[in-house]
Amino acid sequence: xxxxxxxxxxxxxxxxxxxxxxxxxxxxxxxxxxxxxxxxxxxxxxxxxxxxxxxxxxxxxxxxxxxxxxxxxxxxxxxxxxxxxxxxxxxxxxxxxxxxxxxxxxxxxxxxxxxxxxxxxxxxxxxxxxxxxxxxxxxxxxxxxxxxxxxxxxxxxxxxxxxxxxxxxxxxxxxxxxxxxxxxxxxxxxxxxxxxxxxxxxxxxxxxxxxxxxxxxxxxxxxxxxxxxxxxxxxxxxxxxxxxxxxxxxxxxxxxxxxxxxxxxxxxxxxxxxxxxxxxxxxxxxxxxxxxxxxxxxxxxxxxxxxxxxxxxxxxxxxxxxxxxxxxxxxxxxxxxxxxxxxxxxxxxxxxxxxxxxxxxxxxxxxxxxxxxxxxxxxx
Ligand SMILES: Cc1cc2nc3c(=O)[nH]c(=O)nc-3n(C[C@H](O)[C@H](O)[C@H](O)COP(=O)(O)OP(=O)(O)OC[C@H]3O[C@@H](n4cnc5c(N)ncnc54)[C@H](O)[C@@H]3O)c2cc1C
Numbered sequence: 001x002x003x004x005x006x007x008x009x010x011x012x013x014x015x016x017x018x019x020x021x022x023x024x025x026x027x028x029x030x031x032x033x034x035x036x037x038x039x040x041x042x043x044x045x046x047x048x049x050x051x052x053x054x055x056x057x058x059x060x061x062x063x064x065x066x067x068x069x070x071x072x073x074x075x076x077x078x079x080x081x082x083x084x085x086x087x088x089x090x091x092x093x094x095x096x097x098x099x100x101x102x103x104x105x106x107x108x109x110x111x112x113x114x115x116x117x118x119x120x121x122x123x124x125x126x127x128x129x130x131x132x133x134x135x136x137x138x139x140x141x142x143x144x145x146x147x148x149x150x151x152x153x154x155x156x157x158x159x160x161x162x163x164x165x166x167x168x169x170x171x172x173x174x175x176x177x178x179x180x181x182x183x184x185x186x187x188x189x190x191x192x193x194x195x196x197x198x199x200x201x202x203x204x205x206x207x208x209x210x211x212x213x214x215x216x217x218x219x220x221x222x223x224x225x226x227x228x229x230x231x232x233x234x235x236x237x238x239x240x241x242x243x244x245x246x247x248x249x250x251x252x253x254x255x256x257x258x259x260x261x262x263x264x265x266x267x268x269x270x271x272x273x274x275x276x277x278x279x280x281x282x283x284x285x286x287x288x289x290x291x292x293x294x295x296x297x298x299x300x301x302x303x304x305x306x307x308x309x310x311x312x313x314x315x316x317x318x319x320x321x322x323x324x325x326x327x328x329x330x331x332x333x334x335x336x337x338x339x340x341x342x343x344x345x346x347x348x349x350x351x352x353x354x355x356x357x358x359x360x361x362x363x364x365x366x367x368x369x370x371x372x373x374x375x376x377x378x379x380x
Contacts, residue, residue: 001024001025001199002024002025002026002197002198002199002200003019003024003026003027003198003200003201003202003349004026004027004029004188004200005019005026005027005028005029005201005202006029006188006201006202006203006204006205007028007029007203007204007205008028008029008034008035008171009034009035009037009206009334010035010334010335010338011039011204011330011341011342012204012327013028013035013155013158014158014339014341015202015341015345015346016162016167017158017162017167017342018342018343018345019346019350020162020167021165021346022347022350024346024349025168026167027168027169027198028162028167028169029170029188029190030169030170030171030172031174031175031208032171032172033171034155034159034169035155035156035158036155037304038206038207038303038305038306039155039206039334039335040155041151041229041301041302041303042151042303042305042334042335043148044148044149044151044154045148045336046069046146046147046148046335047062047146047336049249049332050103050107050372050373051114052103052106052107052110053106053370053372054312054373055312057357057360057361058311059110060356061337061358062333062337064340065336065338066336068339068343069086069147069339073149076157077157079160079164080157080160080161080164082153082157082160084149084153084157085149085150085153085253085254086147086148086149087148087149087254088144088145088146089146089147089240089241089242089251090142090143090144090240090241090242091142091146091241091242091244092129092130092140092141092143092241092242092243092244093107093141094133094134094137094139094140094243094288095138096134096136096138097136099245101246104139111141111143116143116145117143118143120139121139121141122139123137126140129240129241130241132238132239132250132290132291132292133243133288133289133291134290144241146241146242149335151335170190170196173190173191174190174191175189175190175205175212176190176191177189177215177216178201178215178216178324179195183321184321185199185201185321185323186198187201188201200323200325201324201325202326202327202349203216203220203324203327203328204327205328206304206334207222207223207224207269207306207307209222209306209314209329210223213326216318216324217320218318218321218363220326220328220329220363221308221309221329222306222308222314222328223266223375224268224269224304224306224307225265225266225304225307225376226263226264226266226267226270226302226303226304226305227261227263227264227303227305228262228273228278228281228301228302229261229300229301230259230260230278230281230282230297231258231259231260231299231300232257232258232259232260232292232295232297232298233256233297233298234256234257234295236254236255236256238252238256238291238295239258239289239292240252243288245284245288247284247287248260248261248262248281248284249262250285250288250289250292258292258295260281260282260285262281263277263280265376266307266376266377269304273300273302278300282297305331305332305334306328307375308329308331308374309367309369309374309375310368310374311331311332311370311372311373311374312329312373313329313330313331313333313334313337313341313361314327314328314361314362315341315344315345315361316348316361316363317363318363319363319364325345325349327341327345331373340356
């Protein structure tokens with residue numbers, strides 16, 4: 001069987017590796033270079049931002065994916081010799097008197113229901129664990145098992161792994177049309193006229209999947225949600241855990257760098273960093289974690305999250321076009337969900353029924369706008 005994968009992000013690349021391991025002849029077609037869009041830009045937090053805001057089916061999918069990470073990181077590092085800097089740093093949510101939303105009870109209920117280890121810290125314990133936090137902190141919740149990784153390293157490793165497995169890669173090739181024969185998928189056509197023959201096609205085009213779907217003749221409400229990030233040059237040990245607050249998150253890397261993220265902007269495909277957004281992120285840092293304020297800004301960047309109206313990915317086949325599949329719209333959680341996405345999509349495309357009920361993620365599910373986890377307001 002021949003499969004063509006549109007998009008060389010983490011979703012397309014990792015699914016291609018799994019397909020290849022199942023004996024499929026697979027080609028990844030990437031408009032630019034593999035792994036240079038959202039999958040490169042993300043913060044690498046392996047936990048949803050506020051998981052209690054999602055339906056239970058999402059948590060089940062997430063838990064399955066996160067459970068795969070320990071073995072996955074050992075395997076990929078052993079095969080490629082590249083460390084993805086997967087580490088258990090924990091995630092801490094501090095609570096202040098002027099918080100707009102109080103997540104405490106929902107967070108506690110969710111953690112208990114899904115058996116996520118959570119610790120309740122008072123102000124003194126919070127400041128002892130994380131001295132960078134503002135002294136006005138009232139209390140905090142700490143999930144010690146939450147992990148993180150470094151996206152560029154993950155993408156580099158997956159790229160090497162694809163080559164080792166013999167996945168065909170067509171870079172600088174922009175897919176312009178789906179080819180069909182009597183209504184069934186027969187391949188793809190690129191803007192420069194190149195054609196790829198395939199029995200099945202997987203649409204994993206990240207934020208561009210919505211537009212591509214429209215060209216192919218079906219509706220997929222995936223659209224870009226821009227996120228800007230600032231990288232601070234800190235000293236190792238300055239921060240222990242990921243700190244998450246409604247206004248911003250802070251992710252400490254092993255080498256002392258701290259990532260400050262991320263804006264949520266519904267501004268289409270507008271590239272580049274903007275002063276007002278970076279200033280807002282820095283203001284949040286001074287308010288929530290002033291212990292970071294003397295760190296020099298090393299770099300800024302941005303990426304387009306493949307957003308969806310209900311915050312959840314689209315996984316499955318397109319009923320109206322036999323042979324066409326979708327794995328897209330992973331929004332804020334694509335790195336965390338990549339292992340399970342790759343596993344189930346590859347099994348499903350090769351004829352094995354997924355072991356998890358995926359109806360919540362169906363491509364033709366009813367359009368449900370969720371203001372809490374869906375698209376943000378037009379501006380930041
Ligand atoms: C600032 C930011 C922070 C984030 N933080 C986290 C986090 O902490 N944890 C987490 O799990 N997730 C996070 N995410 C989300 C995560 O990065 C994404 O959900 C994930 O990377 C999506 O992967 P993808 O492969 O679907 O998309 P992408 O990585 O965008 O890949 C899609 C690819 O398709 C290609 N493509 C598009 N159109 C075509 C075409 N016509 N022909 C050929 N190729 C095409 C693109 O060039 C691109 O390379 C974050 C994202 C951002 C931007």
